Amino acid sequence: MTHPALAAVEERSEEIAALGPENERLGRLADEAAKVLRETGAIKMLQPADYGGAEAHPREFAETVMRLASLDGSTGWVAGIVGVHPWEMALCDRRVQEEIWGADNDTWIASPYAPMGVLKPVDGGYVFNGRWQFSSGTDHCDWIFLGGFLGDADGDVVQPPRNYHVILPRADYEIVEDTWDVVGLRGTGSKDIVVKDAFIPEYRAVPFSRMTDGSALRESGRTNPTYGVPFTTIFPLGITSAVIGIAEGALAAHLAYQRTRVQITGTRVKDDPYVLFAISAAAEEIKASRIAMLDNVSRFYDKAAAGEPVTLADRAASRRTQVAAAWRAVRAMDEVVARSGGNGLRMDNPIQRFWRDGHMGLAHAIHVPGSVFHASALTDLDVEPPPGPMLSMI
Incomplete structure (x- = not known):
């Protein structure tokens, strides 16, 4: 069953996509774009029910962020980042929750x-x-x-x-x-x-240690398994889901453009087996990234629901999955963009905006693979990584 927030995004999909160029022109979400995003309920998906939130399964949140980002990368990115903050606020002191949401639970x-x-x-x-x-x-x-x-x-x-x-x-x-x-x-x-x-x-x-050692959850009194997912899984979820959604948007824009495109050689794209092969290969890579992210957070939700402990090795593997998913999706996006022709990169074609947005998203610190892969390999060898930057987000 589709979550109401995702259903609301689908209902207003054309409106969200149409506002993308205006968001870019302004250098921020246009007021109308923020209003539409607010009205979908996407930002309140992980917010606690006692402050008007949905306490949604984090998988549903990720699916919603992906869809938003496939319509407009910036809107999806803001939803993925701002939408995670109510999750953390739910674990903070009740006095600050009341300060923020007591008068208006739509506060971002x-x-x-x-x-x-x-x-x-x-x-x-x-x-x-x-x-x-x-x-x-x-x-x-x-x-x-x-x-x-x-x-x-x-x-x-x-x-x-x-x-x-x-x-x-x-x-x-x-x-x-x-x-x-x-x-x-x-x-x-x-x-x-x-x-x-x-x-x-x-x-x-x-x-920050209270978020990673479980004490914030224990002291919060929250019992929904959503709040038992580790911070280092839930925070990257919003960011990487946006990047995957952006790649999905690039693929959709590419397909829409290629349906009637005739190459300079006179060959229709739909008659070019090499381009068709590349499209299918990229589509599967992007889908694999989506599945990996959704499966990853679902496993942690199930662990929380069952009261199972989460180890450092679990968290490191989770980050490895998240980082790899982002890189896989962007590499696949590059394959389809490279086959969009010169006109596919004109500024009035949304393909180029998705392409730029995807690479900017990949540059986020949460997607740097070196220390994450290093730490994950060490834990696979039963060696605990040294404290410091290598463990800063694991």
């Missing part, structure tokens, strides 16, 4: 999580400073998660570093305009954020 939360700030301890909390890049969808959000390290009384980072997710209202940070001029995903409006001497009460500074 931005990020990024990269630890580019420092928390300086003071009475009752911390003073926070820093600058961050890549805050996707931030113009339409009223709160934000920002990554930071714990500092000492002088503001120097405590060693070994202790990573926190810090929660701030819009009044406590600045969105820096004209900081998002990139080749792809232009419509995401992933601008810089600056925080200067913001006071953070203790309950709005969450040690």
